[in-house]
Amino acid sequence: MTSNPRVVFAERPAYGELPAVGKHLIFDSSPTIDLDNVPLNGGFLTKTLILSPEPAMRERMRDPSSVSYTTTFVVGAPLIGFGIVVVLRSEKDDVKAGEYMYGMTPWEAYTVQPYVEGRVEFKSEEWAPETFDMDSLALRVVPSLKDAGLPLTTHASILGTPGLTAFVGFEGLVEAKAGSTIFVSSGASGVGSMVIQLAKxxxxxxxASAGSDAKVEYMRSLGADFPFNYKKQSYESALAQHGPINVFWDNVGGEVLDAALVALVPRSRAIICGVIAIDNAPPTERYRLKNTDLILKKRLELRGFIVPDLIPQFIGRFVVEVPMLVAQGKLRSVECVTEGIENAPQALIDTLKGREAPGKPVVVVAKE
Ligand SMILES: NC(=O)c1ccc[n+]([C@@H]2O[C@H](COP(=O)([O-])OP(=O)(O)OC[C@H]3O[C@@H](n4cnc5c(N)ncnc54)[C@H](OP(=O)(O)O)[C@@H]3O)[C@@H](O)[C@H]2O)c1
Structure with missing residues (x-):
């Protein structure tokens, strides 16, 4: 028998509360698995290599009765999130042992991925608008993953959901024009760092704004013209100094959106990608926008999106263009690596709180 540790979602945090290790998130090292004989029932057995702590996982801890854009975690079951796995055994025709896959997977060392009636495991190069459906957020085979010569972590970062979110949102909503000005909040995040590079x-x-000096330097290295630390300079003063802006890409929400409403030129657009600053706050304690009159006076557009809205239109270009731009050195990413699944709960909490070091957070569970 082989040890099969996991991260269990033990209790829903209260509205506004960050999850805590040992209470809401429990590392359980007791399960074991027989890798050679565990029944697959038509599915396949995977070994987890990389897990990707992401802000949206806090949303999936919420009470199932509240309105949302995503599903909720099951109490008592492992967390589920994006990750990279390698197939050890398979009874499914379109999945072979030795293949690498990316998509939603439980936070555990080994998983019997169930057979799902009718689901085709897409090869990522075959993705095209007509083949996309929500099942594509499930694991898919990535034939080029091992051969690309990039660290595996890159595939959970710029080549994974953060890169995809930035790409589809940028291509679909930004209407970029050379010489125009974009402001990106949380510019050192996985999504924000890609938006900066696409804009350049x-x-x-x-x-671009971020919460530490190390992140300011990272954003500068990606080409940002005016990166600033919002903990040292207010959004208002930075935008008064370097604005006005033609587009606002918001990963944060609250106060920064208020400042951007002032800096946006008439008939321009704020793209609402994330609200991490208010995600964890109860409604009564949330920052209240003061400048909403400007939405009318300047005919501004506030456009929220979630990544599946735009995937069908742009997935084909993403899987071709982004790996090519990465290989050419025109796009790059930095990952903030945590080693070991036992440290994954804290890595998720640090992601939700924000950390000093730049780069997309990833957890390396196993190297091979
Ligand atoms: N719309 C979609 O479909 C979609 C898909 C993926 C992600 N998203 C959103 O995009 C944003 C970035 O995601 P990611 O995966 O790229 O994140 P990430 O790499 O994990 O970075 C998250 C960053 O958010 C910042 N942050 C945390 N709390 C904050 C606060 N109270 N005020 C300001 N900044 C705060 C922190 O950076 P600082 O040190 O700079 O504060 C933190 O490092 C998130 O809001 C996420 O929910 C949306």
Whole structure:
């Protein structure tokens, strides 16, 4: 028998509460698995290599009765999130032992991935608008993953959901023009760092905010023209200094959106990608926008999106263009690595709180 440790979702945090290790998130080292003989029932057995702690996982801890764009975790079961796995055994025709896969997987060392009637495990190169459905957020085979010569972590970062979110949102909603100005909040995040680079490739001027000096330097290294630390300089003063702005890409929400409403030029657009600053706050304690009159006076557009809205339109280009731009050195990413599944609960909490070090958080569970 082989040890099969997991991270269990033990209790829902209260509204506004961050999850705590040992209470809401429990590392359980007791399960074991017989890798050679565990029944697959038509599915396949995977070994987890990389897990990706992501802000949306806090949303999936919420009470199932509240309105949301995503499903909730099951209390008592392992957390589920994006990850990279390798197939050890398979009874499914379209999945072979030795293949690498990316998508939603439980936070455990080994998983029997169930057979799902009718589901085709897409090869990522075959993704095209007509083949996409929500099942594509499930694991898919990535034929090029091992051969690309990139660290596996890159595939959970710029080549994974954060990169995909930035790409589809940028291509679908930004209407980039050379010389125009975009402001990106949380510019050192997985999503934000990609938006900065896409904007620079289009010749835009980029203002970007983040919460540490190390992140400011990271954003500068990606090409941001005016990166600033919002803990040292207010959003208002940075935007007054470097604005006005033609587009606002918001990963944060609350106060920064208020400041951006002032800096946006008439008939321009704020793209609402994330609300991490208010995600964890109960409604009564949330920052209240003061400048909403400007939405009318300047005819501003506030456009929220979630990644599946735009995937069908842009997934084909993402899987071709982004790996090529990464290989050419025109796009890059940094990952903030945590080693060991036993440290995954804290890595998720640090992701939700924000950490000093730049880069997309990833947990390396196993190297091979
Ligand atoms: N719309 C979609 O479909 C979609 C898909 C994926 C992600 N998202 C959203 O995109 C955003 C970035 O995601 P990611 O995966 O790239 O994140 P990430 O790499 O994990 O980075 C998250 C960053 O958010 C910042 N942050 C945390 N609390 C904050 C606060 N109270 N105020 C300001 N900044 C705070 C922190 O950076 P600082 O040190 O700079 O504060 C933190 O490092 C999140 O809001 C996420 O929910 C949306």
């Amino acid at each position: 490739l289009k010749g835009m001027k980029v203002i």
